[in-house]
Amino acid sequence: MDTQWPRWEVFKKDTAKKPYQAVGSVHAADADHALLNARNVFVRRPQAVSLWVAPAAVIFSRTAEQLEQGNPLPDVDQSVQQTYQIFRKATHRRSMTFMDHIGQVEAPSPAHALQAAIAQFPDPPALAWWIIPADQIISSGEDREMAAAWFDPAKTKTYKHQSAYGFVSARPQGRRRSGAKDE
Amino acid sequence: MTKINEMTMNDEKQTAEFEARIARGEKIEAGDWMPEAYRKQLIRMISQHAHSEYIGMLPEGKWIPHAPSLRRKMILIAKVQDEAGHGQYLYHAAETLGATREEMMDAFLTGKAKYSSIFNYPSDTWADVGMIGWLVDGAAIRNQTMLAQCSYGPYSRAMVRICAEETFHHKQGKEMVLLYAHGTPKQREMVQDALNRYWWPSLMMLGPHDADSPNTPQLVRWGIKTKTNDEVRQEFIAETAPELLAAGLTIPDPELHFDEESGQWIHGPIDWDEFWQVVRGNGPCNAERLGARRQAHEDGAWVREALNGYAQKALST
Ligand SMILES: [Fe+2]
Ligand SMILES: [Fe+2]
Numbered sequence: 001m002d003t004q005w006p007r008w009e010v011f012k013k014d015t016a017k018k019p020y021q022a023v024g025s026v027h028a029a030d031a032d033h034a035l036l037n038a039r040n041v042f043v044r045r046p047q048a049v050s051l052w053v054a055p056a057a058v059i060f061s062r063t064a065e066q067l068e069q070g071n072p073l074p075d076v077d078q079s080v081q082q083t084y085q086i087f088r089k090a091t092h093r094r095s096m097t098f099m100d101h102i103g104q105v106e107a108p109s110p111a112h113a114l115q116a117a118i119a120q121f122p123d124p125p126a127l128a129w130w131i132i133p134a135d136q137i138i139s140s141g142e143d144r145e146m147a148a149a150w151f152d153p154a155k156t157k158t159y160k161h162q163s164a165y166g167f168v169s170a171r172p173q174g175r176r177r178s179g180a181k182d183e
Numbered sequence: 184m185t186k187i188n189e190m191t192m193n194d195e196k197q198t199a200e201f202e203a204r205i206a207r208g209e210k211i212e213a214g215d216w217m218p219e220a221y222r223k224q225l226i227r228m229i230s231q232h233a234h235s236e237y238i239g240m241l242p243e244g245k246w247i248p249h250a251p252s253l254r255r256k257m258i259l260i261a262k263v264q265d266e267a268g269h270g271q272y273l274y275h276a277a278e279t280l281g282a283t284r285e286e287m288m289d290a291f292l293t294g295k296a297k298y299s300s301i302f303n304y305p306s307d308t309w310a311d312v313g314m315i316g317w318l319v320d321g322a323a324i325r326n327q328t329m330l331a332q333c334s335y336g337p338y339s340r341a342m343v344r345i346c347a348e349e350t351f352h353h354k355q356g357k358e359m360v361l362l363y364a365h366g367t368p369k370q371r372e373m374v375q376d377a378l379n380r381y382w383w384p385s386l387m388m389l390g391p392h393d394a395d396s397p398n399t400p401q402l403v404r405w406g407i408k409t410k411t412n413d414e415v416r417q418e419f420i421a422e423t424a425p426e427l428l429a430a431g432l433t434i435p436d437p438e439l440h441f442d443e444e445s446g447q448w449i450h451g452p453i454d455w456d457e458f459w460q461v462v463r464g465n466g467p468c469n470a471e472r473l474g475a476r477r478q479a480h481e482d483g484a485w486v487r488e489a490l491n492g493y494a495q496k497a498l499s500t
Contacts, residue, residue: 004283005494024275024340027284029494041271044264045348061214092208094331096343128212159254160261162350168357170364170430 008034009059009130010042011052011087011101011137020052021097022087022130028053031138039140039150045160048151051140060110060131071118073111081106083134084113090124099130205406210336213279221405224398225335226280228407230287233273235299237291238472240266242306243315251309258355259312265348272341279337292477300458301388303466304380310363310373311381316356318378318385318423324349325419326389334406357426364430371431378427379435386450387458389416395455420448 005027011020023042028034034053043051062071084107087099102121107113110131117129140150158164198218204211211217244263250256274284290296301319306312324346331342360377363370390412393399402408410418420439427434438451460466 005498007278023344024272024337025279026275027278029490030497033490033493033497041268041275044268063212063215092210094339094343096340096347098336098340157257157261159258159355160265160348160351162347162354165351165354165358168354168361170361170426 005029005033007056008038008053009056010034010038011054011099012038012042012048012097013050013052014047016049020050020087020101022099023097025056026053035138035140043151043154045154048154049147050142051150052137054132054137058133058136060114061129062114062131063128064126067118071111071114073115074109076108076112078108081108084110084117085132085134085137086113086117086121087130087132088117088121088126089128090126092127099128104134202404205334209334210339211334212336220401221407222280224402224405224407225338226277226282229273229277229280229338230282230290231297231299233270233277233287234291234296235302236266236270236273238298238302238476239319241472241475242302242304242468243312245306246309246312249309255359262316262352262355265352269345269348272344273338276335276337276341288480292473292480294464294473297462299388300461300466301384302472303461303468304384305468307380308373308377310360310370310377313356313359313363314374314377314381316352316354317360318356318381319388320349320352320356321423322385322388322419324353325415325422329408329410329415332406332409361430364432375432378432382435383454383457384461386416386420386453387455387461389419391455391458392453417447420450424448 006029007025008028008031009025010023012023013020026034026037026041028037031053035051038051038053042048083104085104086102088102089099103117105113105116105120107116110133113131114129117131118126141147154160197216201211201217201221211221240263243259247256247259247263250259274287277287278284287296291298301322306315327342327346327349331339331346333339333342360374363374390396393411393413396412399408399411403411424434424439424441436451438449440449441447442449461469464470
């Protein structure tokens with residue numbers, strides 16, 4: 001018996017200027033539950049203005065290696081278009097994120113959307129793609145008040161940042177910046 | 184016969200391609216082809232790592248009500264909460280390999296799965312909180328920085344995220360220890376006592392000597408580990424020992440010295456009997472820790488029940 005709730009991929013947007021980035025996944029019964037888990041697991045630190053979640057099962061994913069075998073297009077009605085969000089992995093560099101959101105295309109199928117994305121976003125070359133129907137992505141919302149309630153509490157907790165401690169060293173050249181003399 | 188040969192050939196070819204990918208520095212992602220042994224090793228390592236984060240909340244969590252200032256209390260709450268979060272990142276990473284949360288929890292609660300030996304030592308005084316931050320989180324960062332290079336994408340990314348947070352754990356502990364090392368005689372005595380108890384277990388937690396770690400070469404070849412236990416331990420001592428000494432503390436190893444010729448710190452013999460005793464469940468706090476974890480799991484039953492009720496409704500609509 002499968003007791004596992006569906007897996008959802010989580011995308012976090014750190015600032016208004018940054019793209020949504022895949023940060024990991026959570027198991028959840030529905031989108032609201034997934035968003036709540038995503039917030040608890042991935043936003044214990046500041047730098048978030050919004051979250052997206054999408055069921056892992058609806059993601060059309062292709063690696064560069066797979067695409068060497070081609071990208072067969074299904075025979076579908078070209079007049080029925082829908083919006084797909086495009087995510088790309090462009091580097092093997094060490095990182096805490098996976099795919100970056102780079103834009104959206106209109107297409108009649110995920111494979112068609114991928115074909116359009118390859119033409120539209122050639123640089124840098126992709127190592128892997130994720131194509132997700134826009135209507136399957138659920139956002140924590142653009143609402144300012146909601147965003148503040150979800151993401152602002154972490155902002156004032158500066159003691160969670162290693163930078164709050166400056167350079168901590170026992171060596172003579174190390175200048176200690178310590179606020180606590182009350183112990 | 185032919186079929187088996189073909190399968191083996193195919194397997195060998197795939198393994199060769201897989202190893203070539205790792206050699207090129209590519210990350211292996213969930214769903215990519217991987218040898219069964221690679222998948223199993225990763226599930227074992229990642230879930231043990233997750234259990235360690237969870238158990239790691241206990242020795243320090245005990246001190247939250249007794250923090251000497253509001254600032255220290257907020258820091259400690261945040262740190263313990265981070266450890267729970269690290270457990271979550273890691274369980275999710277293991278789940279991408281096909282392990283289920285139930286299997287992992289079950290192995291943890293029944294004592295089948297291991298977790299880091301270090302958390303089976305008691306936290307006797309408030310100064311232990313500082314020493315754990317400096318030494319235990321410090322040793323963990325050394326290990327985790329290495330694992331952040333690992334070939335499995337989801338594990339590597341979880342490690343990068345965890346290391347960024349661990350640096351806060353490390354610094355707050357070090358800051359506290361240094362403050363006390365330069366503080367009142369009583370404070371100095373407390374941190375020295377904490378160092379006496381935590382130095383050796385911190386060296387042990389980085390694992391057996393290379394000669395006694397038969398799995399290491401395979402793990403290195405597959406890019407799961409990129410350094411051996413002894414290499415990581417050496418890095419840890421080189422980073423920590425000079426600073427502890429500069430703080431006026433005494434490291435409880437009369438043989439510890441810096442060897443100019445090799446540029447290495449030479450330490451006295453590690454008591455591996457003690458290490459294996461702790462790993463096999465006979466450390467000072469094994470029973471207490473696992474008991475507390477089981478109790479917490481039982482106490483959380485109503486939350487799982489409520490969520491299941493919600494899920495049944497959500498999934499049937
Ligand atoms: Fe941690
Ligand atoms: Fe930590």
